[in-house]
Amino acid sequence: xxxxxxxxxxxxxxxxxxxxxxxxxxxxxxxxxxxxxxxxxxxxxxxxxxxxxxxxxxxxxxxxxxxxxxxxxxxxxxxxxxxxxxxxxxxxxxxxxxxxxxxxxxxxxxxxxxxxxxxxxxxxxxxxxxxxxxxxxxxxxxxxxxxxxxxxxxxxxxxxxxxxxxxxxxxxxxxxxxxxxxxxxxxxxxxxxxxxxxxxxxxxxxxxxxxxxxxxxxxxxxxxxxxxxxxxxxxxxxxxxxxxxxxxxxxxxxxxxxxxxxxxxxxxxxxxxxxxxxxxxxxxxxxxxxxxxxxxxxxxxxxxxxxxxxxxxxxxxxxxxxxxxxxxxxxxxxxxxxxxxxxxxxxxxxxxxxxxxxxxxxxxxxxxxxxxxxxxxxxxxxxxxxxxxxxxxxxxxxxxxxxxxxxxxxxxxxxxxxxxxxxxxxxxxxxxxxxxxxxxxxxxxxxxxxxxxxxxxxxxxxxxxxxxxxxxxxxxxxxxxxxxxxxxxxxxxxxxxxxxxxxxxxxxxxxxxxxxxxxxxxxxxxxxxxxxxxxxxxxxxxxxxxxxxxxxxxxxxxxxxxxxxxxxxxxxxxxxxxxxxxxxxxxxxxxxxxxxxxxxxxxxxxxxxxxxxxxxxxxxxxxxxxxxxxxxxxxxxxxxxxxxxxxxxxxxxxxxxxxxxxxxxxxxxxxxxxxxxxxxxxxxxxxxxxxxxxxxxxxxxxxxxxxxxxxxxxxxxxxxxxxxxxxxxxxxxxxxxxxxxxxxxxxxxxxxxxxxxxxxxxxxxxxxxxxxxxxxxxxxxxxxxxxxxxxxx
Amino acid sequence: xxxxxxxxxxxxxxxxxxxxxxxxxxxxxxxxxxxxxxxxxxxxxxxxxxxxxxxxxxxxxxxxxxxxxxxxxxxxxxxxxxxxxxxxxxxxxxxxxxxxxxxxxxxxxxxxxxxxxxxxxxxxxxxxxxxxxxxxxxxxxxxxxxxxxxxxxxxxxxxxxxxxxxxxxxxxxx
Ligand code: SF4
Ligand code: SF4
Ligand code: SF4
Ligand code: SF4
Numbered sequence: 001x002x003x004x005x006x007x008x009x010x011x012x013x014x015x016x017x018x019x020x021x022x023x024x025x026x027x028x029x030x031x032x033x034x035x036x037x038x039x040x041x042x043x044x045x046x047x048x049x050x051x052x053x054x055x056x057x058x059x060x061x062x063x064x065x066x067x068x069x070x071x072x073x074x075x076x077x078x079x080x081x082x083x084x085x086x087x088x089x090x091x092x093x094x095x096x097x098x099x100x101x102x103x104x105x106x107x108x109x110x111x112x113x114x115x116x117x118x119x120x121x122x123x124x125x126x127x128x129x130x131x132x133x134x135x136x137x138x139x140x141x142x143x144x145x146x147x148x149x150x151x152x153x154x155x156x157x158x159x160x161x162x163x164x165x166x167x168x169x170x171x172x173x174x175x176x177x178x179x180x181x182x183x184x185x186x187x188x189x190x191x192x193x194x195x196x197x198x199x200x201x202x203x204x205x206x207x208x209x210x211x212x213x214x215x216x217x218x219x220x221x222x223x224x225x226x227x228x229x230x231x232x233x234x235x236x237x238x239x240x241x242x243x244x245x246x247x248x249x250x251x252x253x254x255x256x257x258x259x260x261x262x263x264x265x266x267x268x269x270x271x272x273x274x275x276x277x278x279x280x281x282x283x284x285x286x287x288x289x290x291x292x293x294x295x296x297x298x299x300x301x302x303x304x305x306x307x308x309x310x311x312x313x314x315x316x317x318x319x320x321x322x323x324x325x326x327x328x329x330x331x332x333x334x335x336x337x338x339x340x341x342x343x344x345x346x347x348x349x350x351x352x353x354x355x356x357x358x359x360x361x362x363x364x365x366x367x368x369x370x371x372x373x374x375x376x377x378x379x380x381x382x383x384x385x386x387x388x389x390x391x392x393x394x395x396x397x398x399x400x401x402x403x404x405x406x407x408x409x410x411x412x413x414x415x416x417x418x419x420x421x422x423x424x425x426x427x428x429x430x431x432x433x434x435x436x437x438x439x440x441x442x443x444x445x446x447x448x449x450x451x452x453x454x455x456x457x458x459x460x461x462x463x464x465x466x467x468x469x470x471x472x473x474x475x476x477x478x479x480x481x482x483x484x485x486x487x488x489x490x491x492x493x494x495x496x497x498x499x500x501x502x503x504x505x506x507x508x509x510x511x512x513x514x515x516x517x518x519x520x521x522x523x524x525x526x527x528x529x530x531x532x533x534x535x536x537x538x539x540x541x542x543x544x545x546x547x548x549x550x551x552x553x554x555x556x557x558x559x560x561x562x563x564x565x566x567x568x569x570x571x572x573x574x575x576x577x578x579x580x581x582x583x584x585x586x587x588x589x590x591x592x593x594x595x596x597x598x599x600x601x602x603x604x605x606x607x608x609x610x611x612x613x614x615x616x617x618x619x620x621x622x623x624x625x626x627x628x629x630x631x632x633x634x635x636x637x638x639x640x641x642x643x644x645x646x647x648x649x650x651x652x653x654x655x656x657x658x659x660x661x662x663x664x665x666x667x668x669x670x671x672x673x674x675x676x677x678x679x680x681x682x683x684x685x686x687x688x689x690x691x692x693x694x695x696x697x698x699x700x701x702x703x704x705x706x707x708x709x710x711x712x713x714x715x716x717x718x719x720x721x722x723x724x725x726x727x728x729x730x731x732x733x734x735x736x737x738x739x740x741x742x743x744x745x746x747x748x749x750x751x752x753x754x755x756x757x758x759x760x761x762x763x764x765x766x767x768x769x770x771x772x773x774x775x776x777x778x779x780x781x782x783x784x785x786x787x788x789x790x791x792x793x
Numbered sequence: 794x795x796x797x798x799x800x801x802x803x804x805x806x807x808x809x810x811x812x813x814x815x816x817x818x819x820x821x822x823x824x825x826x827x828x829x830x831x832x833x834x835x836x837x838x839x840x841x842x843x844x845x846x847x848x849x850x851x852x853x854x855x856x857x858x859x860x861x862x863x864x865x866x867x868x869x870x871x872x873x874x875x876x877x878x879x880x881x882x883x884x885x886x887x888x889x890x891x892x893x894x895x896x897x898x899x900x901x902x903x904x905x906x907x908x909x910x911x912x913x914x915x916x917x918x919x920x921x922x923x924x925x926x927x928x929x930x931x932x933x934x935x936x937x938x939x940x941x942x943x944x945x946x947x948x949x950x951x952x953x954x955x956x957x958x959x960x961x962x963x964x965x966x967x
Contacts, residue, residue, distance in 0.1 A: 345867065395815075397871035433817045460817035462867060476818030476833055483818075483827040 015049040015074035024108035062091040073101035094138030101129035105673025131645035139576035146232030156184025158541025159332035161556030167215035181286035190364040231536025242317035243292040249312035252289030257304035274369025333503035335542035338393030383490035385427035394496030405496035429455035497546040577633040578614040585628035592620035618693030647705035654708035654774035664715035672760030679764040692725030799846040806880035820864035830854035909951035
């Protein structure tokens with residue numbers, strides 16, 4: 001119903017909440033007050049509004065009084081807004097025709113000693129709610145059809161796990177892998193901790209399953225070139241590179257072609273320990289089992305084509321572009337090993353007998369270059385003494401990797417055990433700073449290693465030197481307090497895991513954020529472990545930081561299940577509380593584009609908000625210099641109406657209007673309430689979704705209408721629910737303070753505060769402080785009056 | 794004994810990162826004179842953090858550091874152990890504490906006075922004679938180095954010896 005056609009009809013329900021509200025506030029007085037407010041046709045005070053009886057009263061009133069909107073003055077909207085939205089929907093109203101006045105958490109519970117002032121404040125809160133309610137519009141939740149297909153980027157164990165779960169649930173999956181085979185690093189490992197089962201034995205069946213599953217389209221040797229669109233409809237372009245072998249013809253015999261190939265190059269799948277030919281199969285268990293020609297090595301002699309019995313070698317194969325339309329994307333781009341030659345003092349690349357974890361994995365692997373023998377690469381003899389050096393490229397500021405790579409302790413414990421089991425007489429030592437064995441069965445695994453006679457030496461190795469007869473390792477045994485030097489045949493550098501540089505392109509295409517450690521950032525470091533900041537994008541495995549195999553698998557499954565939840569219905573509901581652009585007003589300045597943390601705005605001639613992406617923070621609306629962006633809920637006019645209603649009476653001094661962000665500060669105020677932390681009654685709080693929503697005009701309006709101070713409170717810096725809204729708020733406040741100064745208002749009347757949802761006490765203290773500060777400043781306008789000799793403002 | 798104030802002072806002088814030391818021993822095993830030190834540079838940092846002022850200031854290590862900075866280059870926590878040494882030297886100076894064994898400095902100075910430069914071999918040998926504890930590892934290493942011609946017994950001398958002598962004389966007259 002358009003309010004311009006006829007006045008809104010509003011019902012107001014004041015809750016006693018037993019005695020929680022009624023003991024402090026005069027609820028009957030509040031009801032009588034509410035009855036006098038414009039547009040209010042019925043007001044009641046109710047024992048428990050959220051009870052069935054309470055809700056039924058509202059429902060029957062909606063019918064009887066033909067209500068257009070409902071105001072419930074009770075507890076926090078963060079608690080019962082969903083309840084009352086349901087109530088009014090059941091009575092035939094649009095769910096957005098509800099406004100709540102928080103007279104419990106923000107009033108009766110925090111001003112228990114000043115009932116009269118608290119009642120006055122409650123009146124203001126109710127008047128503000130009614131003012132906003134008078135401007136509410138019904139909003140329709142739109143459902144849009146989405147693609148149920150999912151793109152999984154990366155065919156390591158996390159991507160495989162995600163792809164299989166999705167496919168088994170009946171969703172179509174495109175699995176895109178850069179290399180000629182899937183399997184990732186796991187396919188190259190020997191036995192894996194903590195059970196010491198053979199890595200490829202457990203992985204190969206999964207790889208085969210991927211290949212066989214009709215719901216999975218496997219695209220190896222392929223890369224993503226472009227990603228457009230948003231959740232539900234990502235339009236993806238990619239390319240499959242030519243392997244110069246026809247996958248439909250190749251039988252995977254590989255010996256026929258590779259045995260005639262005259263070119264040998266270091267085998268990258270053995271980390272350059274062994275050699276391979278220019279035409280090669282990455283690993284014997286490659287999926288797909290199709291040969292591949294390395295164009296950097298191939299000399300074009302044509303021998304392989306002649307030798308191939310299936311006529312599969314095709315030198316004229318072209319790269320092929322593909323286009324996909326997917327509803328969700330799972331980023332499982334994995335990691336890259338730390339380049340050990342960056343730690344020059346350890347001599348990797350200079351001394352042949354200094355190797356890395358991955359090389360020792362290949363040596364230990366029965367299918368590897370040494371067929372399972374642990375040898376000194378310099379002589380080919382079996383190594384009689386082996387040192388593992390931990391934390392190479394991890395926990396190390398000198399290479400910019402302060403983080404722990406999480407798996408290296410366990411990997412070395414495992415490899416040391418395997419060596420000791422194979423060569424019981426070998427002297428095997430692990431030079432460590434701390435042994436981190438925090439997982440199921442991990443500490444027991446450590447125990448087992450100790451029992452096997454592996455020597456644990458506590459102290460980080462400072463350098464490795466090559467002598468005539470072996471490698472000399474320098475360290476301080478920090479438990480003995482002695483600086484020592486020890487000789488070994490072989491030194492294994494436990495290299496750390498780094499963010500995969502090759503994944504940067506995909507990250508940039510999607511707009512993923514990165515942590516300082518360069519791994520992709522997840523939406524919440526605890527609560528949303530596989531979600532990206534971008535809707536419809538999930539991150540699994542080592543793309544978001546070092547992880548063990550089992551965690552990567554779990555994350556792959558978790559990401560798959562998130563994607564399923566999102567796409568299963570084949571349509572998604574768009575939250576209608578988003579931003580929209582008035583195209584007549586928009587001047588195309590693009591200020592909003594960079595402001596939007598969700599990258600929801602694009603500008604052609606005028607700005608356009610992608611409603612599927614917009615999260616409704618309102619930062620853009622506050623940033624737009626010509627007010628061309630408006631919010632469907634928390635609109636400018638609604639908030640301005642709240643400000644005017646708040647300042648209509650100005651029943652106390654100093655008088656503060658506060659804008660609190662829904663997620664942290666407003667929640668903090670709620671916590672102050674539930675914890676009964678008492679603070680002065682001087683503040684009237686307006687809820688906004690984000691501190692970034694606060695338009696300078698709101699602040700100016702509040703001050704113009706006689707507020708002595710304005711408080712903007714949001715999440716602590718770095719914790720904004722929308723990533724950067726609070727930073728925008730901060731910036732804007734700086735500018736605004738300058739402006740206030742220019743127009744003769746003391747800039748200290750605008751206060752900015754950061755407070756977490758758990759910091760009710762901090763918020764209460766900030767309010768207290770602000771009240772004191774404003775008392776010192778005097779009523780608003782004091783400074784103007786002082787500046788004008790006439791005393792007139 | 795005001796240990797806490799001591800910790801704070803060293804941290805102020807040598808950097809906040811000291812608190813993040815993980816006692817890994819990279820500094821001490823990188824240290825060129827660690828084999829001569831009573832407390833390794835790593836342990837010195839622990840003593841500082843524990844506020845054990847007397848032990849820290851009494852440590853020889855403070856005076857044996859040659860400022861080669863290998864510790865500082867390699868520390869994985871970005872700590873500057875050398876700066877800790879400097880801080881301790883500064884505090885010693887203020888409090889009038891000198892190396893309990895000034896022999897190293899004396900030998901060092903004597904060599905400079907006579908030849909204008911240091912010979913590692915002669916320095917170590919002379920020092921070892923007065924410090925039997927440190928002698929064995931030094932000799933072992935010395936013999937090995939000598940046998941491979943890595944060091945020479947003859948320190949040689951520098952030009953401008955007159956100038957050096959003059960500096961010494963002037964200093965002593967002060
Ligand atoms: S054409 Fe290339 S891949 Fe084939 S045998 Fe010759 S060098 Fe090897
Ligand atoms: S800034 Fe916030 S409200 Fe505006 S478009 Fe972006 S997410 Fe939506
Ligand atoms: S290298 Fe750094 S972290 Fe390690 S013991 Fe020395 S000061 Fe501490
Ligand atoms: S600077 Fe001093 S403490 Fe550091 S390694 Fe060199 S000699 Fe040792």
